[in-house]
Amino acid sequence: MSDSTAFKMRLVHLDFKGAPPKVSYLSEIFPLFRALGANGLLIEYEDMFPYEGHLRLLRATHAYSPSEVTEILRLARCSELEVIPLVQTFGHMEFVLKHSAFAHLREVAFFPNTLNPHEAESLALVSAMIDQVLGLHKDARWLHIGCDEVYYLGEGEASKQWLQKEQNSQAKLYLSHIRAVASHVLSQHPSTTPLVWDDMLRDIPQDQLAASGVPQLVEPVLWDYSADIDVHAKVLLMEKYRECGFLRLWAASAFKGATGANQALPPVQHHLRNHAQWLQVAGRGPADTLQGIILTGWQRYDHFSVLCELLPVGIPSLAACLQLLLHGGFSEDVKFRVENHLGVSSPGVTDAVSEGAGSFPGSSIHALVTQVSLHLSSSVDALLERNRYVTGWFSPYHRRRKLIHPVMLQHIQPEALSLLGRWGALVQQLEVALQCIFYPDTVEEWLEENVHPSMQRLQSLLQDLTETTLPPPLPVSPAGDMGQNP
Secondary structure, eight states, rough: OOOOOSSSSSEEEEEEEEBBOOOHHHHHEEEEEEHHHHHHEEEEEEGGGGOGGGGEEEEEEETHHHHHHHHHHHHHHHTEHHHEEEEESSSSHHHHHTTTTTGGBSSSSSSSSBTTOOOHHHHHHHHHHHHHHHHHHHTTTTEOOOOOOOTTTOOSSSHHHHHSSSSSHHHHHHHHHHHHHHHHHHSSSSOOOEEESSSTTTTHHHHHHHSSSSGGEEEEEEEOOOOSSOOHHHHHHHHHHHHHOOOOOOEEEEEESSSSSTOOOOOOOHHHHHHHHHHHHHHHOOOOOEEEEEEEEEEOOSTTTTOOOOOHHHHHHHHHHHHHHHTTSSSSSHHHHHHHHHTTTTTTTTTOOOOOSSSTHHHHHHHHHHIIIIIHHHHHIIIIIOOOOHHHSSSHHHHHHTTTHHEEEEEHHHHHHHHHHHHHHHHHHHHHHHHHHBOOHHHHHHHHHHHHHHHHHHHHHHHHTOOOOOOOOOOOGGGGGTTTOO
């Protein structure tokens, strides 16, 4: 494997707060990740971690067991993938603060996303979470402590009072919490270095950031998922962080989950451009500053949002992005390598989507989800909204009154039944494929969000057709009376 890339470490982000795969699927894709150029994983367990004791209520219904987490780590080692666990400790705490037992630790009582940094119990809570996670990740060289998008910070009652005091600021409040969490990590787990997302650090004045002591405790992860990164601004930001005292920095791109909360298919060209521009940033920034890059693959925008692109559907995008990073660009030769790894051919992986089946783990889900996303809703729309027999003779007016011309029943019903049959068979295949990789709640959620609305519209049309009242036949005179005068 070539190491010509500007990024020594290339980590695939696994976001388990939505559609967490079964361990059996991870055993199939870890070797592929390694073959494509990854050498690490950032695992965001959220409620899939097997918390114990008073934290046990944080577990999701299908949370991994301790033995499953151990097996995930073993599988990662077998594929030479270094694991960095991620534990949210400030913002994005919905999976904790939604529970009544911890609701009193919210920064703003009505919102479960941000932790109140003034409560001693808040630090005790995240410290306990960290200790349990690192208890199963004893060899972790880094721990990501999140700290991104700390919305409503400073808006709680305790914060408002604190901010009234001279020299106190929202930035100081944020930095003091990071310092407390990072200090716990370093004192209790001295061989583990904390990472933090950088969005809350960007606008803090350089002198304040340098004086806070935080640069000696954590390594920032600069994240930008756009297709049009301001390369110059990013290089200046890196220089600012270095001058503040941060010795090592990380980058974070995205291979899926960054272009729409309910996105079903990743726009591969968008993600390729994102990675190409991160290479430009690495090339123009201070030498050896960037420790590595995290290829994020968000599965939900937050704990309460819908699912975005499923992991198997994002594999072609991930493959293209990893290979671009590894080889310094996306030439025809690199594209051929990607297609060879995935067992796909034209239309290629650089298209917005690819309907090729492929032979990579989860490729059947990729193909079936692509069919559903591109054609299910549009085919039902074509029948219900553009078919002239439906729009002209079985409009909402007719459907409410259960009226139809008998001839039109013969035009509409066979086509609707045929469409329902075709999609019903494909959806059944998809459901079986999803059940092989995901837990029942994920299968139910994805189908309910992406399949059921269109299928129900089709079924409703057919139900209305069966309930229509046909006009009575015209009376026919007895044959013997025909042509006779009265």
